[in-house]
Amino acid sequence: ENIGVSMALFDDNFLTVLRNGMQDYAKTKDGLNLQVEDAQNDVSKQLSQIQNFIAQGVDAIVVNPVDTDATPKMTQLATAAGIPLVYVNRMPGDKELPAKVSFVGSNEVNSGTLQMKEVCRILGGKGEIVVLMGELSNQAARQRTQDIEDVIATDECKGIKILDKQTGNWQRTLGTDLVTNWISAGLKPNAIVSNNDEMAIGAIQALKASGISTKDVLVAGIDATQDALAAMKAGDLRVTVFQNAAAQGSGAIDTALKLAKGETVESMVWVPFELVTPENMDKYMAKN
Amino acid sequence: MISPVTMRAVRTAGAIPNSEFLLEVEGVRKAFPGVVALDDVSFRLKRGSVHALMGENGAGKSTLMKIIAGVYSPDSGSFKLRGNEIELNSPLDALENGIAMIHQELNLMPFMTVAENIWIRREPKNAFGFVDHRALRDKTEELFDRLNIRIDPEINVGELSVANRQMVEIAKAVSYESDVLIMDEPTSALTEREVEHLFQIIRALKAEGKGIVYITHKMNELFEIADEVSVFRDGRYIGTHKADDVTRDDIIHMMVGREITQMFPKEDVPIGDVVLSVRDMTLKGVFHDISFDVRAGEILGLAGLVGSGRSNVAEALFGVTPATSGEISINGRTVDIRTPAIAMRNGMAFLTEDRKDTGCFLVLDILENMQMAVLRDKYVSRGFVAQAEVERECEQMREALRIKTPDLNERIENLSGGNQQKVLIGRWLLTRPRILILDEPTRGIDVGAKAEIHRLISKLASDGVAVIMISSEMPEVLGMSDRIMVMHEGRVTGFLDRAEASQVKIMELAAQ
């Protein structure tokens, strides 16, 4: 079988783990040929890649959508060509997925919620935080930020106040710069909540450079990357959220194969988020 | 075949066989797409002599010199320097073998100082290997003193007038102390004073035993400075003579293959009403209180030394750099000329002095270059250009001006300088102006074409066009003008009628 895969972005650490998960899993299957393309965060490129796959006559397509609101068009293209389609990691915006189209992934609403609830618990429901946001035109950034705000709106976390939120475009050095700028502006947050681990690590570096202990300022990220877990081991990062990239990857390939063989599968295959704290971190050490 | 490196070694060692000729070129051929620029051309340059090169525009003079200076490589032909066969692969090779050239088109770096321009690649260094700016300045001043040039070495070249840039080019070429010095129309931007000054420099170099190739279209210069003269026509070598053995007419005949009877065919035409009237026009710091009238059918010559502000006055008249105060009226109506577009609407046309900077669209073809100005208000309907019509007009203009080109779709870049100038004249003639301002209209134009352009100007005047002609060539001003306005340092110093005007009187007013 030939499966065409269109990834939203190659340069993203998490998506790289996901991609590798798919490729590693594909190697265990005889006669399976994966063709992975990089959409470079461009909806139009992604659409074109799907159309190229269709012209190629692949047996199934796996899409990690750039823009979850643009998926109806992709669904339509694949359905019209009669080729099975599996969305992975980012939940498609379709009202309903037709037959031969599925989604494999985690519910993004959970990631920010798990993260913020833990932060709230550690802070005891009160304190001041700053938020490091991802790239603003990116859905995960908006969703995770929204989750944080939603948690703060609940009764048990009402005492928490957001001092400022700015975008670090997912990047470590921009995270460092932002936090340094905040510190120099006299902000004294109790916690820095970041939309991903990279910016969280940047925040830790900024704190250290400014002589502030990570014991006094809680830093939280999402993704449980290698660097993040190392930081957690060192006691600098206190909260992160594990999203099982490998499981999503292999799940997506499995689902695609089943669809290609004509089997029916559930339209939503969930792989849950898991909260990672210093207590349970060992079990995630070699995963992402 | 001796490599340039060996040559250099030999030369520095002083072990040069003392052959009679510095330079011998044999059977050179060079073709550009569609044009054979040089065909089996030979040329020899003697030590301690000035060898003039004459020929119509596009005859191939510059091309041959560029080959000698290592800019172009010839398709075939042999090349001897001081009796030794040699091959030049780059301008650097030529320079290191003692060949320096003043190019027809100025080749200076506008944002760098005069001193930096002259000594580029040869900057004096201090003990730490850094460029020594003080020494750079001193060396330049020394050079300028020797050549009797007065230009601030630390001013940016971009701020100099064309004439001064030309002087910088001359100084730069001299500074190489090379045996062979090629001058491609060095005086086209100079007035008599600087020309005389340049001749002094040339005589000194000649006395040092150097060989000078001198290209010009000005006959009088030829007889003043040249020892020998070679003539080219259509890429072919016609002949070489001692300057003393030939007459003006001989040379013209060799150049164009026919007689040219009258150089300044000024017709006497009835002078009409005042068309353009200028009162107290001032651009602060540049020119002051300029007042004059031009009548229909009249040719007003503008004379003055380099930098006297003639070009600035013309630019102000045409709205390129408008004056700060004063009044311009056309046909009795006061007009506020703020842009060239307004000037054109009032029937004006302006041929600028700097072909390259303000004239040619180098990368466009001849046709586009010629039609650009007229499209403002002719040959266009609903935005579309009536291409066939314009092309016909341009073709006629090409014939009238005898522009040498295989076809009008050639890039103007590939034309010889004189032919470029003709295209630009054509551009303005197409607009059928009532007031024509010409700034150095025959710069770089050969005798034959010059006569034609003069006839054309005359003809326009007789059709009732008011002409203002700036020229640094005395005979031209004297021959063509009905009246001459002389300027000095941004002020009008006097008017001379055709009858009373003479070179001496103009110089008196111009130098004050």
Next chain:
Amino acid sequence: MEQVTQPAQRLERPQRRRKLPSEVNIFLVLIGIALIFEILGWIVTGQSFLFNRQRLLVMILQVSVIGIISVGVTQVIITGGIDLSSGSVVGLTAMIAASLAQTSDFARAVYPALTDMPVLVPILAGLAAGTVAGLINGSLIAYTGIPPFIATLGMMVAARGVAKWYTRGQPVSMLSDNYATIGSGIWPVVIFLVVALIFHIALRYTRYGKFTYAIGANMQAARVSGINVGRHLIKVYAIAGLLSGLAGVVLSARAISGQAGMGVAYELDAIAAAVIGGTSLSGGVGRITGTVIGTIILGVMTSGFTFLRIDAYYQEIVKGIIIVAAVVADQYRQRKRRKA
């Protein structure tokens, strides 16, 4: 004194050269690239690359948005300028157009009162927004005299900001079927080619075109020739903006969604297409036909990579090499012909 006896020679040499338009070169490069893929295709996959209608369509389809921008950018480059803002303007106009093309059965519409509008409304809104951006670029360049690079860089940053601010980063979806039609099937290709044809004619046969070339060839000379350079530049940049707006409309219709991140780095592809097609960044030289070919080269490359299943890691490396090689080959052929 030897006497020259022969009569004055004809100044004009008789042979009139047949000049091929310079696009022929880059067209040959395109054919070359396509043939290489065809041959490799038979070797590697045993399939034909070119004889596949669907693929031929996708090849152009996937670059038609770039192509539309590129037509505008070509004109800007011919004037000697540059437009870095096109990608961001695509993003902005995609948002604006999409926000006016939503259906009423969608609860989160940007303008709940303005749903189910006739399809012309979002289209015109997108075009207008693009034109305004272009007008701002042009006016800045004409009246303040700042370099086009800076004016359009400022617009690039600011327009992206406005696009994100417009719906606070939310994508705009649930667009009407009528609107989606513009971006479906062969439509984007048709729009691209029609736009290209219009401006091919405009550049070659109208005064607008002549003045555009003149300004790029020598701005100073253009001014002295009576061209109102400022006003003309504003026109050219406005048209470039308009076309970016059109690109934004087509893109959002194609994706049936408007997203603030749309069009990132499109300006580079558009400029690349123009330059590959022979437009000179120093101004005065360039043709729409060349740009179209340049655009198609980019498209053929993308499809060819997928077709040959070239590993995504190598694709970019190969793409970079092909861009350079295409221009080198073009230059080489041009030089050789000139020598001949």
Next chain:
Amino acid sequence: MEQVTQPAQRLERPQRRRKLPSEVNIFLVLIGIALIFEILGWIVTGQSFLFNRQRLLVMILQVSVIGIISVGVTQVIITGGIDLSSGSVVGLTAMIAASLAQTSDFARAVYPALTDMPVLVPILAGLAAGTVAGLINGSLIAYTGIPPFIATLGMMVAARGVAKWYTRGQPVSMLSDNYATIGSGIWPVVIFLVVALIFHIALRYTRYGKFTYAIGANMQAARVSGINVGRHLIKVYAIAGLLSGLAGVVLSARAISGQAGMGVAYELDAIAAAVIGGTSLSGGVGRITGTVIGTIILGVMTSGFTFLRIDAYYQEIVKGIIIVAAVVADQYRQRKRRKA
């Protein structure tokens, strides 16, 4: 012919204008921007913007990587060229340098055999990789005659591809403490300023500098003056590549991690810094001092926005406007002075 006897007159106007360096203007613009933030700071937050050592440091720190690139880019632009590849080369060299700076206690090192190397090894590897990229750019431009835009665009795409391919997209982390030092504290700022100083001197006081300006001002003139234009261009692009390599090293040391996506779009910021600082894209004009000021303007802006807690959505809009306004103000002052 009458003889001219009087001595040659002074041909040039005698008055020697006292010229302020043109950077004074843009410096005043910088001061202006800083003062606006200072005043707004007191109004909005009741704090001083400028009198805060930490902020002053971070202002430059956050742009020092851009600044290092910009010094190289300035030289390229002075020759009349452009370098679009710097951002990608930063990504590539960051990966390469980082891969040689890993510690041995990390299980998944890129080169398990090459861990715990002396810190000079990754640094030199990064610099070498950057220089090679620059040499390729320069050679393409010098020998094939293709426009710098295309050569460096090709490199931009290809180098990013190589960066991704190098570790198949995996980030490279667990770098040694020695290596991390290069990017910590005030080091990046020091490196940036030393680099700027070196090339300020090189451009003003060495033949290398004179040739660079000469080529940009008039390439034909440079050639007939005997300058080997091709060879010099290769040097200039190689130096630009070297500095991008240095930037990659500093950036990866600062992040203590090498990632293929590093440096995206840095080339635009670097070019913007140079142009804001007065470097002309048409070549021949530009100074490192101006570039440094241009870079710092970008840094002040970023810090100012965070300081004033300007909503992220507005930041880009304001940034775009400030870039344009800075250059407009500079031009306006320059023109006024010229008239005076």
